[in-house]
Amino acid sequence: MTPPTGRTTHRGRPGYSRDEVISTAVEVFIDHGYDATSMGLLAQKLGISKSAIYHHITTKEELLEEAINRALNALEQVIDQSGEGLDEAKEPAITQLRRLVRGTTVTLCSETPYVALLLRLRGNSPVELAAMQRRREFTNFLIEVVIAAQKEGTVRDDLAPQVLGRLLFGSINSLTEWYRPSGPLTPEELATTIEAIAFEGIRSLAPTHESGRGGDPSPAAV
Secondary structure (H helix, E strand, O other): OOOOOOOOOOEOOOOOEHHHHHHHHHHHHHHHOOOOOOHHHHHHHHOOOHHHHOOOOOOHHHHHHHHHHHHHHHHHHHHHHHOOOHHHHOOOHHHHHHHHHHHHHHHHHHOHHHHHHHHOOOOOOHHHHHHHHHHHHHHHHHHHHHHHHHHHOOOOOOOOHHHHHHHHHHHHHOHHHHOOOOOOOOHHHHHHHHHHHHHHOOOOOOOOOEOOOOOOEOHHHO
16 A cells, blocks of 8 residues: 655765554564664664764654554545545445445554554653544444444444444554464455455355254264
């Protein structure tokens, strides 16, 4: 995914671009924690002097803000794309919900370290608080779509929409802990799997062997 609109890439004296410095900073923030990361530690990771880092940025907070904005901008783009064509084609809310699940999955695969950093924020600064508010707005939007799908009868209305929405996002967010680009599935293939689990479940539609105990699956079938 390309960097958000407005970001410029500068090639500096040390041989690192601004984006490369930010990318490395994200790795260090995740490994050591944002508060525990010093500019000296970042310079050591890059193999340059602290003064060389300041050729690209002015403060550590600036690095954090650019990194989490990249994640948030990508996620907000998913919201915009999820509603495309809904009004014109009068598509049901469930269609938008499926697009949100797919789009969020692909985005996390594309921006894994940036989203991982976003999920680790604790609200210890104005930048973090603002980012957490934007993240809450994203979750609230998903919950609103769940409620709309319940009203149209495409999602069970006996389930609390707040719980359902947060569980959906929680499942997708777990990708930041284990997804690797070198894995066997492409982001689109992974999105298909998660979408199927979320909306069709994991129970096989094929006939299953039954034991003589009230139709429970046999141990061999579990």
